[in-house]
Amino acid sequence: MKESVGTTGLILNESLLWEKGKKGRCGFSLPRRDVESCPLDEELTGKGPDFPDLSEVDVVRHYTRLSQWNFGVDTGMYPLGSCTMKYSPKTNERQASLPGFATAHPLLPASLSQGALKMMFELEQYLAEITGMDATTLQPAAGAHGELTGILLIYAFHKKKGAQRSKIIVPDTAHGTNPASVALCGYRPVLVRSNEQGILSVEAVAEVMDEDTAGIMVTNPNTLGLFEENSQKIAEIVHAKGGLVYCDGANMNAVMGIVQMGKIGVDVMHLNLHKTFSTPHGGGGPGSGPVCVKSELEPFLPVPRVIEENGRYVLAEDYPESVGKVAAFHGSFGVMIKAYSYIRTMGPKNLKKASQLAVLNANYIKERLKGTLHLAYDRPCMHECVFSDEHQKAAKVTTLDMAKRLMDYGFHPPTVYFPLVVDGAIMVEPTETESKEEIDQFIEAFKAIVNEARQDPDRLHDAPKRCKVKRLDEVAAARKPCLAG
Amino acid sequence: MKESVGTTGLILNESLLWEKGKKGRCGFSLPRRDVESCPLDEELTGKGPDFPDLSEVDVVRHYTRLSQWNFGVDTGMYPLGSCTMKYSPKTNERQASLPGFATAHPLLPASLSQGALKMMFELEQYLAEITGMDATTLQPAAGAHGELTGILLIYAFHKKKGAQRSKIIVPDTAHGTNPASVALCGYRPVLVRSNEQGILSVEAVAEVMDEDTAGIMVTNPNTLGLFEENSQKIAEIVHAKGGLVYCDGANMNAVMGIVQMGKIGVDVMHLNLHKTFSTPHGGGGPGSGPVCVKSELEPFLPVPRVIEENGRYVLAEDYPESVGKVAAFHGSFGVMIKAYSYIRTMGPKNLKKASQLAVLNANYIKERLKGTLHLAYDRPCMHECVFSDEHQKAAKVTTLDMAKRLMDYGFHPPTVYFPLVVDGAIMVEPTETESKEEIDQFIEAFKAIVNEARQDPDRLHDAPKRCKVKRLDEVAAARKPCLAG
């Protein structure tokens, strides 16, 4: 193959903040003091935090250097399965930083915040339309927070019905946040196994669904990148027993404008704006996890809700059945602006196109790599495909080794060891913003690595060799945790 | 010494723009067409430039990767002599990008551009005050452009006097732009040698100064980092013979608030806002090279000039003796904003302090390295000090070798082989924004390198080894030039 994308170059070491600086420096322009000082009672004052004192140039170099030890979507392909690492358009960043939005106080009177309320009102409608649901709350701050909110809605629903239930069905392919969210609401997750095709069978659900089960939590498309074909029948079963269907919509990027979740019996679902709707991940957040519901659950949505009253927008609190609040204010407003901008600049046709190309890219990789890597489920996939290290076991090369070696080739590794149903899973989600050329390079790189696995396994065991640090000892980190300097 | 600042890490290869992309892609949002198309005569239309078609993500990755092959002041110490690579405050960038400034048309009526005119008017006054001169033009786009403008003023001065002259005195320590600017104006540069102390002697100048000499062009402090102590006497001699004194003020960073050029007989001088006044260099510009003059030269300044008329600012064209224009519009307005912001946030005390610390840093390096490297002139220096590879000749290690090796240690090399009067010159200008810690690391690095020069010269001959590319063949580049792909 031609020269790998990854190479090495000069970068700079940088010590920890408190190993730098000198007392008396300051990187902040202290405002002029225009009032007399009036000292607070000694009783109440401490000696102040032990922060280093740095100049502006100290701070700028520190973070400029650190940034160069990082890899982002802007650096290269980041096929992290289940995370939808698509390109985040720069214009969306610009919109979110408009002073009117960025510096607005959350408790401004509605008369002074019409722009923000209008944007939120419209975004709620767009998301309801995209999912085929009836109403939306933007308050949850991330996917898991959306799950929690959704389960709280289910809880409120059953409570109102007068008969609370104790369990929620969760398939074995579910993301860890699903059972965790279920448990947070006092429900017991009931595990159902996906079938040999990697999806839920009607029978499996029928077997466990009963009157004490509040509902089911299905990720669709699921974490194997497969569409849950039986979802409608499953929904019927669940509904028949008075349960509700929760859809984890983290993988909505596969089916925008194609599948209407509302039509397949979903009662409540969350979206990840920081995945499907292109808002950047910021190295782990902030995200935004709106929840969309069918009308039967609307009364329970968190307050305040943005409503329109003859052309004006107001925040309404008066929903007696509401679950209350899941965030202090309105949720990740700054993130919503970016998702809103994305939807407005894409329009209906391009959103659908995006899903089609995301699925095309994933299937293309699946087809071109399945000879090289063991493919867990050899069926048409949606936005991602899941391989494993099965074929490399002989050479004692693991999924982790191959992941680390990919770094040397200039690619961020896929998600590894998830979903748990595939042992040594390698979960590849390219997203639609990767061009055929990028994807071909990724495929070549993976093939080259699999060759190395055969010919020179230690190259992989020792990987990565090009990063600023060699492979890090995560076990030691957990054994004797050092969490602060 | 402790671990060097320089190390290696993962960076990404990136092909040339036209080796990427696919016809039909676009990284630009084409505006909606709201008028009918009306094709231009075939006669006049070409087939359009052969540009690659790229998506926004292609472009973003291309330049993100390229940027990581670069080193800037924000990355680390950049002691490039004569270039005053001080830290460029981020707030100044913000001011320059304010829409009112960034998107203003240069020919707006004065009534619609008061803010810009006021800023320029005040900046001219500030610069005159800092240099101790009477008037300023902001039109020149860089230092050399300022020189050209200054020499044009001298030319106009003598022309008005009715007796043009043919020569201008230029010392051997002068920057290459000086003789080149002199020549551009049809004058013949007359070389005078600096004395054994690295400065101009009164005698040397007296010897060559005559009635056919239009003036002298002195850099003060000069390029050896030395203050031209005899400048007053020299000015007297030049003036006595009807000549004018031009001061290359590129090194003004050494003497803000300390020396008044106006007081030492300077008639005209330029400043480099992109050096002394902290505006960033942008990998080679844009700069700004204002010219300050004594009142006798003011009538000749370029037009238009910003003047105040009872509180309003206007652009005045009516200066019959003006040399005309050196730029289409007002010069590097965007750069001026940054310099203006710098002066306003520094204030008179900090500007002086900046010069004091710049000189302190240079003298500190001079003292601490003079045992290690040969010091060309062992006297108190101003903003920079000049060493040479004298001591390394034995080991066949050159200035260039040491410069390249400094990269591996994480520092940008000093200016090398300039000024020409010192053979193998190593010209170190730390500037005031480098802290003692940074400077100490630089000194340690240089000492380590000099050790390597003794023990393992080839390490230096092969340097750099940590950068993305090894040492580049500049000779081949010039022998068979390939200037476009």
Add this chain to the structure above:
Amino acid sequence: MLYLPHTGEDIVSMLQVVGVDDLDDLFSIVPEDCRCKGDLNLPEQLSEWELNDHMEALSHSMAVSPEYRVFAGAGSYEHFIPASVSYLLGRSEFVTSYTPYQPEMSQGTLQAIYEYQTLAARLLGMEIATASHYDGATALAESLLMAIRVTRRKKVATSSLIHPLYRQVVKTYFEPTGYEVVELGYLKNGVTDLAELDDMDDLAAVAVQSPNFFGCIENLQAVGEKAHDKEALFIASFTEALAYGLLKNPGSQGADIACGEGQSLGIPRSFGGPALGMLASTKKFMRSLPGRLVGQTKDLDGKRGFVLTLATREQHIRREKATSNICTNNSLCALAAAMYMASVGGTGIRELARLNHDKAEYLKKELKKAGFTITFDSPTFNEFVVEFPDGFEATYERLLEKKIVPGISLAPYYPELANHYLLCVTETMSRDDMDALVREVKS
């Protein structure tokens, strides 16, 4: 389309490899009746330039400084943010990376968050801090649940002077759990009535906010003692992190957990989010903490590096037994806070906090002079409660016309406090701004 790089040929050749005829065929497994019919009903795409116009128009309808002077805090504070922080935070290596699951290629984020954890712990006087939570309210809810896990008790006591919206979030989180929340009333001087604790038992935690919602500084030490007497955890909550540049920190007052909102530390208010949930504790509770943690370790060559650690607490390993369901947190906000704390520095933050306090005192004084009542006489930081005369609503509206927002009305949260307003003054308010406010409310 700008963001969709595929050309016609790309699609054709890729479809061939996949072995289907057109893009729709990729979805043949999707049952007909699950499909969308026709296009989504969304507005047609805008060009980048149309978007700019549209968003500028929306943003212009918002009341923000410098045009407006907003004397509102109540959990969201206006503080200056250096241009250097905004620039650095925008570097795409930070912005466009995911949670650092692959540490060797995420050392920038990891060292920066490790530094954030350290500075956060130092600010609060605690031993360790988490990598971030969604906001101050969810950080408090998670802290209370953590106390319940740790103590195996089912009841918590929370001050009624904790931010009312935080208490609503706690209520929402607790609803399905069956755990009990009892609220502590407040005294005339605007601090929590700790006496009410005396006849409460089996408390998992006592949570008090300082400065509290009225801006008053609570006696944390007393809370700590009472809580510990009952073997309950002492949870110190806060909405204005900057206060600890000046006040005694929670740790020094015996807090077991300190949690709250870090927005003041260099994060734009952005209509309330994204925010920064801060959560810190003593080492003792390390393995019970919710949320992500970055720890120091070594690489194969023994070189220092950083990784996400103690994952066994987390949902992706522990599933339903995890200490929390949180996954994505507010990492970039934590990074902003770290950059901000590093820029302000130890010396700077103290002077900045002083300035906040002194300016608020100035406005207090001027309002008193003008004849208004400062309801509570306990010391405050940069917020305080004023009682305005009956019918102030009209004045309030008039001030809005004048582009002044004179604080937040307390009535919705504390019906007994009709005509009471919570005012906030930070370093961004000049003496002139404050004098103008006083002039207007008087007239």
Add this chain to the structure above:
Amino acid sequence: MLYLPHTGEDIVSMLQVVGVDDLDDLFSIVPEDCRCKGDLNLPEQLSEWELNDHMEALSHSMAVSPEYRVFAGAGSYEHFIPASVSYLLGRSEFVTSYTPYQPEMSQGTLQAIYEYQTLAARLLGMEIATASHYDGATALAESLLMAIRVTRRKKVATSSLIHPLYRQVVKTYFEPTGYEVVELGYLKNGVTDLAELDDMDDLAAVAVQSPNFFGCIENLQAVGEKAHDKEALFIASFTEALAYGLLKNPGSQGADIACGEGQSLGIPRSFGGPALGMLASTKKFMRSLPGRLVGQTKDLDGKRGFVLTLATREQHIRREKATSNICTNNSLCALAAAMYMASVGGTGIRELARLNHDKAEYLKKELKKAGFTITFDSPTFNEFVVEFPDGFEATYERLLEKKIVPGISLAPYYPELANHYLLCVTETMSRDDMDALVREVKS
């Protein structure tokens, strides 16, 4: 002070090493009577926040879009700039580096400028382009001087329809040289009168701008033929680089040198600067080019890399014999242009140029309908000349009140053209904007 890292102790210990007692002693070599007495007379330092207020106030007094609709071009054009370009251009590795004298550490800048040179050459249809000059005017002056060097002749002919301000710069540059500039008049249809060339001899160059200052497209091929008949170099000058997305490029019309302004290529107008001087030529004149050049080469391992090259033309080697005195150029502006050209792409620039042309034609048509005279009937790109009735000055002022700037008056530059205005329309003007203009000038 934010930007001065030295602490008191730092200064003391460093002074010790240097062997002087205080900072003033560092300047003992400076004769007493050269010294400043007391502080500089400058305003006291502002905080970052005071600066923000001050600069915002200044900038708000400027008439810019969207508030104003400015139909002015004349060498400075309003074009959309993608947010991606502004972001990328702000990356400090590009912004805070110096001229790439040390190539191994500056490959980012060097490859980017090499790419700029290539795209610039392709846009203009030339073989090579320089790394940049200050602006279009100085690029023209340097081109004329270059022609004089190359041909060893002392006279140049320039069209009177080259931007008047460019011609002033040329005049200024030529004043001390003794070289002669003769100007070619223009014809009724708004193009240069080439017939005047017939009885001129010993010309080093013939310089014509297209589209010219009236917006009219010149017959470059004819210029080329006439120039070459006289063994003079043909210099094609321009102010609107975008035009070559649609028009035949200078190279295809026989230009020996193409030079002009690149501001339209992604560079904000910024009140006229910094700008981008573009200068391109045939390979033949490579070694006579003024200014910096980046060339491709290999490193020790044979890997591709880029360096500044042909330095023997330059002042730092050649001193007074250099082809120019230029040192610092406008590199970051060239980088912006490269990013812009890469973003727009070959397909995009063509459509964008068409849109500029078609919109200008629309306004032309509407103005004609409204009864105004389009003075010159030659084809134009995105600018054209209109004749307004006597006393239009009043209307002009009224339009300014309405926040419309109806072009530039030609009278100051061409006294014979009283009441004539140069109007510009780019992709940033909507049909509504143009209709509004027409409505207003009519009423």
